[in-house]
Amino acid sequence: MIEEGKTEGWLRLPINTLQPWATFNNVSLNGIKVGPQPGHEDRGSTVIACQELHATDAAPLMIVPRDLVLSLERVQEHAKTDKDFRAVLEALGEFGRNPRGAILSFLLMQNFIACPSTTGKRGVTSPFTEYIKFLPLELLPTFWTEAERELLTGTTLYSAVNAKLKSLYREFENLRSATSKISWCAESWWDEIDGLISFDDWLQVDAMYRSRALEFPGIGDCMAPCIDMANHSSGDATMAIYEVDNDGNALLLLREGKDVRINDEITITYGDNKGACEMLFSYGFIEDEMESAKELFLHLPLPEDDPLARAKAAVADTAPGFKVFEHGQVIDWEGDYVWLLCVNEEDGLEFKVQRTIDGDREIKAFWKEEVLSEVKAFKSLLQADPMWEVFHLRAVSLLQDRVASQLQALYGSEDEVNATPHGEGTSIRDRPWHLSQRLRTLEAGLLEKAYAHFEDLVSTPYHHSFPAGIASVAGILRVGSAFANACARNWSLHKAKPFALISGLMTKIYKRTSLDALQGWTIETVNLI
Numbered sequence: 001m002i003e004e005g006k007t008e009g010w011l012r013l014p015i016n017t018l019q020p021w022a023t024f025n026n027v028s029l030n031g032i033k034v035g036p037q038p039g040h041e042d043r044g045s046t047v048i049a050c051q052e053l054h055a056t057d058a059a060p061l062m063i064v065p066r067d068l069v070l071s072l073e074r075v076q077e078h079a080k081t082d083k084d085f086r087a088v089l090e091a092l093g094e095f096g097r098n099p100r101g102a103i104l105s106f107l108l109m110q111n112f113i114a115c116p117s118t119t120g121k122r123g124v125t126s127p128f129t130e131y132i133k134f135l136p137l138e139l140l141p142t143f144w145t146e147a148e149r150e151l152l153t154g155t156t157l158y159s160a161v162n163a164k165l166k167s168l169y170r171e172f173e174n175l176r177s178a179t180s181k182i183s184w185c186a187e188s189w190w191d192e193i194d195g196l197i198s199f200d201d202w203l204q205v206d207a208m209y210r211s212r213a214l215e216f217p218g219i220g221d222c223m224a225p226c227i228d229m230a231n232h233s234s235g236d237a238t239m240a241i242y243e244v245d246n247d248g249n250a251l252l253l254l255r256e257g258k259d260v261r262i263n264d265e266i267t268i269t270y271g272d273n274k275g276a277c278e279m280l281f282s283y284g285f286i287e288d289e290m291e292s293a294k295e296l297f298l299h300l301p302l303p304e305d306d307p308l309a310r311a312k313a314a315v316a317d318t319a320p321g322f323k324v325f326e327h328g329q330v331i332d333w334e335g336d337y338v339w340l341l342c343v344n345e346e347d348g349l350e351f352k353v354q355r356t357i358d359g360d361r362e363i364k365a366f367w368k369e370e371v372l373s374e375v376k377a378f379k380s381l382l383q384a385d386p387m388w389e390v391f392h393l394r395a396v397s398l399l400q401d402r403v404a405s406q407l408q409a410l411y412g413s414e415d416e417v418n419a420t421p422h423g424e425g426t427s428i429r430d431r432p433w434h435l436s437q438r439l440r441t442l443e444a445g446l447l448e449k450a451y452a453h454f455e456d457l458v459s460t461p462y463h464h465s466f467p468a469g470i471a472s473v474a475g476i477l478r479v480g481s482a483f484a485n486a487c488a489r490n491w492s493l494h495k496a497k498p499f500a501l502i503s504g505l506m507t508k509i510y511k512r513t514s515l516d517a518l519q520g521w522t523i524e525t526v527n528l529i
Ligand SMILES: C[S@@+](CC[C@H](N)C(=O)[O-])C[C@H]1O[C@@H](n2cnc3c(N)ncnc32)[C@H](O)[C@@H]1O
Pocket: 042, 043, 044, 045, 046, 134, 135, 136, 138, 211, 212, 228, 229, 230, 231, 232, 233, 282, 283, 284, 285, 286, 287
C-alpha cells in the first residue's frame, strides 16, 4: 500500500508545501526552509538557512508544539478519540503499550487513512495523515534484495539485517493475527483478494520510524515532525542541536559558536559514536567523511564443549558478544558476556537452582561461593582474583580468535562478492553495491587494528616470566605473526588473504604456548607478575 501510494502520488506531497503544513499546525520555522540541497539531492530533503543566522540570536530555528511530537503518550492520546485505532492498539496487547509498537501501528493506521481505496472510512485523521506524505521511501538494508544482502557477507551487518528481517516478520505476523479478530481489519487489511496491508508496509513504517526517531530527554524515542527533516553530520560539522523546552515543545537550535550563511545546510548529529554498521542499518548511508568503522559488535557463541554452556546461557543478562571500538586513536573493547566464557567450574564458577518467593525455580551463578547477581558485576570479581592475569589472557585470546574468524569471513567472501555483476541490467543496484563495499573496507580496517591490539595485549605483559625455551618459541612466533600481519595490513584486502591466514595460524600457536605456559605454573608465577 505505502510504496504504491508513493508511486501513484496519493501518498506524496511536494516538499515545498511543508511550509503551509507547518503554519497550519503551529510549527514555527525561523529563517530556515526545508528542501533538497543543490548537489546533494541524493540525501533527500534537509534544513537550509534562508538568511544569515548566528547562535547568539536567541530564537530557535524551529519550535514544534508538544502535541505534534509523536511519542507513546501522544499515540495514546490519539487513541482516546479514535475508536478504530484504539481497537488495534488494544488487540496488540503489550506490544501496543510500548513506544515502538504504538508508534508503528499509528503510522500504519495513518497511511491506511490516507489511502483512497479504503471502503467504509475508518480511523481519525491527524496532522500526521498529511505529514507522512512528505516522507521519502528510505532504501534501508531491510529493503535490499537477497542478492544485495549477500554483498554484506563477512560484515557485522549481514547477520544484523537478517535477524531484523526475522523479527519484523514476527511482529507483522503478530499484528495480523491480533487484528484479524477486528472485523473491519479482517476485511480491509487482511482480505486475501483485496486486503491492503502487506509485509512491505510493516517494513516501510519500521524504516520511517528507525531513520527518523530522535531521543528527547524526558520523552524518550519519538518522531518530531520538521526537526526530522534535518540531515546528519558529525563532529564540528554538526550545526544544530535539538531539545525540549519547559512546556514540552521540541526545539531546533543553532549550536553554540555556529554562524551560518544563506543557503547553508543545517545539520544535526544522529550520534557521533555510531559505527558504520549502525549508520547503514538505521539510516541507509555512511557519511562520506567516515574513515573508521568506529565500532562493531561481534557475536560469541557459547562453545559446544563448555559443560556449563546451558547454565551460562540461562544467567546471561547481557548481549552475547562484545563490542570493539575505535575512539580517536584508542582501540578497545567492552562486553560483560566475555567473562562468563573465560571461567569454569575448576576456576570457581558454580551454578545452583534456587526457589524464588513465588515458588518458581531460578538458576543462580556463584563465583567462589559469592552470588553473582548480574553478569555486569563479574569483571570486578575476577579482577580481584589472584588468577586475574590468566582470566584476562583467556579473554583477550578469545576475542582475538573471534576477530580473526570475522576477518576470515570477510576475506573469504571477497572474491565472490567482487565477481558479482552489479549496476544497470543486473539485480544489484549501485547504491547497495557502493555502500556494501564501503562497509567492507571500513570493518576490515577496524578488525585489523583490533587484531593487532589484542596481539599486543596477549604478548607484552607475560613474557618476562616465561622460562627461556618457551619465551624464545613464543618470541619467534610472535615476530613471524607480526610480520605476516604487517604484510596483510599493507596490501589490498584480496592480496592480504594468505598473509592474514598465516598470521592467524602463527598467533594461535603463539597464544597456545603462552596460555599453556601461564597455566602450567599457576598462581605463584602469576602472583609474581
Ligand atoms: C531524519 S531523515 C532526514 C531527512 C531526509 N533527508 C528526508 O528527505 O526526509 C534521515 C535520512 O536522511 C538521509 N540522510 C541524512 N543525512 C545524510 C547524510 N549525511 N548523507 C546521506 N544521506 C543522509 C538518509 O536517507 C537518512 O535515512
